[in-house]
Amino acid sequence: MLSIQQYKKLQEYKELGLSKVKVSEKLNLSYKTICNWWDKDQAFFNAFQKNHEYVLDNYRQYSLRF
Secondary structure: OOOHHHHHHHHHHHHHOOOHHHHHHHHOOOHHHHHHHOOOOHHHHHHHHHHOOOHHHHHHHHOOOO
16 A cells, blocks of 8 residues: 555655656556556545555554565
8 A cells, every 4th residue: 555655755756747657666666556646636645545544554663674
């Protein structure tokens, strides 16, 4: 699932004029994901995230990354 930080970076890169391909490379996300969120606004993203919240997302900051 796309995080709010990734969404904001995506929109920032879009405003800078980067292509979808370049944004997908910079964020290490699939081109399809970038296309899906390219024209969505912040309100839509927040509503989507609220409807698709996962229980473990609340503990994301504590997870270990290997």
